[in-house]
Amino acid sequence: MSFLSTAFSRQLLPVFLLSMGMTTLQAQTINVRLQPSPEAPVIDKHIYGHFAEHLGTCIYGGFYVGEKSTLVPHTEGVRNDVIEALKKLKIPNLRWPGGCFADTYHWKDGVGPKEKRPTIVNQWWGGVTEDNSFGTHDFLNLCERIGAEPYLAGNIGSGTVQELADWVQYVNFNGVSPMSKWRRENGRDKPWNVRYWGVGNEAWGCGGHMTPEYYANEYRKYATFMSDWGNSSKIFRIASGASSGDYKWTEVLMKNIPLNLLEGVALHHYAVVDWNKKGSSLEFNEEEYAANMRVTWQMEELVREHSKIMDKYDPKKKVALVVDEWGAWYDPLPGTNPGFLQQQNTMRDAMVAGITLNIFNNHADRVRMANLAQTINVLQAVILTDKEKLLLTPTYHVMEMYNVHQDAKLIPVDFKAPLFIRGKDSLPAVSISASVDKAGKTHISLVNMDPSKIHTVQLDLGKAMKSVSGRILQSASLKDHNSFEQPEKVKPRAFNDAKLKDKQLSLQLPAASVIVLELQ
Structure with a gap:
């Protein structure tokens, strides 16, 4: 019916x-x-952020068609219609390269001459081979074009402290150093001055199956060597946070990480009723719809309870709650690669988006950044593409209507x-x-x-x-x-x-x- x-x-x-x-x-x-x-607090514009992971056709075929494409108008391989749509959406920040992909990604493989870059097998999402043609320069230049601040997710699962420290130096240091020298050799003179950095992703799961105590120690080590290099905008380090109602994770992080090393704590929550049978993105009855709305409304409780824990250790609310993965997650569309997480986007998803954003707005004292998963062709996307075609989803329209709240004072x-x-x-x-x-x-x-x-x-x-x-x-x-x-x-x-x-x-x-x- x-x-x-x-x-x-x-x-x-x-x-x-x-x-x-x-x-x-x-x-x-x-x-x-x-x-x-x-x-009342100001509603931080960064609540309206987005997420672009190397997953399915979000990057390759979504954002990026390659510099040799003649089918789709582009700027250095990035679709012009995507650039214009995201500029209209006024997205304040964009998270990249993952997600689970982040803790297998080695950024140095994605810079320098593209023909010399090694390939990588995307072990998390479909087992496809990527050629690393979309890398740090491509992403950061894209962010400049759409007026969004980049949010880089660092690899602490299979990477090293030195690797992440080098990445910070490569994109942020304006002086003379091995990394800034290499950046200039690769065509970029001035640094991008990236402020937002994730220290790993889902460390409790695909980021290493760590205990919260172990991750807190790892975070302290990595965060120590992530210098801001004297930038006017201090680097903003975001700890890999809890999955939904794992309140112990937040408790351990807030207790064990000194506040001078911590600017944000992440939270991931998807509107999923049953992880073993997520349901169709197109076919559902009223009972299934009600269940989807129940897990959507759960965000209110999660934000409130995680905030209480953070208040205990940080009563002045200096540390932000960063909900850097949220949205509806259904079974992949029939006939698509199940590892690509491709789904349709209906008016049900518009309800998910509107309710969730209202929750974030009303908790703007602690929620100061969030990222819808994901931008193009994956999960609750705002844009869908098919070769030269592009469409805007109901979720896109909700986020575009709501962008009037960005940096406005909450009532x-x-x-x-x-x-x-x-x-x-x-x-x-x-x-x-x-x-x-x-x-x-x-x-x-x-x-x-x-x-x-x-x-x-x-x-x-x-x-x-x-x-x-x-x-x-x-x-x-x-x-x-x-x-x-x-x-x-x-x-x-x-x-x-x-x-x-x-x-x-x-x-x-x-x-x-x-x-x-x-x-x-």
């Missing part, structure tokens, strides 16, 4: 629902109060969400976050993840506003998605149904929708 939407007229909805054996929609009123506070919101109940799952149906930017514009992002109920929202703005405008992402079914045959089936449109009267704002929040409002 397909999911329902307010794409049908309200007059026809009761008849339609009764014909499907369902009850008539009942709109519930939600009273929301905006509570501006001088103590705490107070409301009681109605419940979405399916089977054993009883979940908040509505998610909201709000902010005010430097120009004084207020933005409110709202998600109604209930596929069959409209909700009336009454907002007490706290002060008089003169105008309201907005955009909505919604489609006739939660299964709707963009394909290369219909690349614009799901896209934002203007939302003009919000009614503003002095300090009060009212609107009907349609079923299965994401709305972003702007008030002045």
Whole structure:
């Protein structure tokens, strides 16, 4: 059974629902109060970061088509349409080269003349052989073109302290040294001044199956030799953090790593119900949808509980919680390489993105960086490519609508969400976050993840506003998605149904929708 939407007229909805054996929609009123506070944090733009791993066709065939390609317009091998799409998305940072791939990657194999670079077998993702034609220069130059800060994931699983220290020197040192000399010989005079560095990845798993105690000691050693080389922007070292609810991992890291060696602690959480049977990215029923939403909402608990542990050792909140892998993960599309993790992206994924970003916004005091997995063709991608074709997914549109929150001051919101109940799952149906930017514009992002109920929202703005405008992402079914045959089936449109009267704002929040409002 397909999911329902307010794409049908309200007059026809009761008849339609009764014909499907369902009850008539009942709109519930939600009273929301905006509570501006001088103590509220700024929503760090880096919450809206992305992730590009050497996995499937994310890099080769996604970002990079090669410098000899005549099929796709490119700049030094990087697709021009990808560059333009990511610039519009305003992505603040991009994480590379992994993921699990990071702890098998030796960066020196990816610099210098491309014809002389050794090949590498991607043992984690499909067992394919890569030629290392996309390396450090290609990635860092790409980041410059799209206006994103690079986030390099260092190899501590199969690498050495010297190897990582050399990488820092190669990309960041402007003086005379063996690595800066080599960089100049390879065509780059000035350093890139990379600020964000991951010290390994998933050290509890594919990064070495370490204990937290062992990893904490390894981190201390590696972090000690990662000099900032006198850059004006101090290097930002991010420890390989916990998987979902592994609170012991965070406890051990915060207890055993001196705060002067630590700028961020990572957290990975995917919206996966059953790791042995993740389910289809296209075919799902309401019970499966509810289960997906339950593990999406789990992010709220994870952020809150990991933050409590960090608060115990870092009450001034100097160390950031960096959720550098998040998103929905389903079974690979039939007929694709199972190691490539290729899936479609539906309106269900738009719900995942909207709810998760609202959670991050509302916890901006501790969550100061995050990375959606992944950018192109892999997992909850924002872009899909097929040879010369490119499309933008529903997740792309949510992140583009939400980028108004970047570096804006959080406005705490107070409301009681109605419940979405399916089977054993009883979940908040509505998610909201709000902010005010430097120009004084207020933005409110709202998600109604209930596929069959409209909700009336009454907002007490706290002060008089003169105008309201907005955009909505919604489609006739939660299964709707963009394909290369219909690349614009799901896209934002203007939302003009919000009614503003002095300090009060009212609107009907349609079923299965994401709305972003702007008030002045």
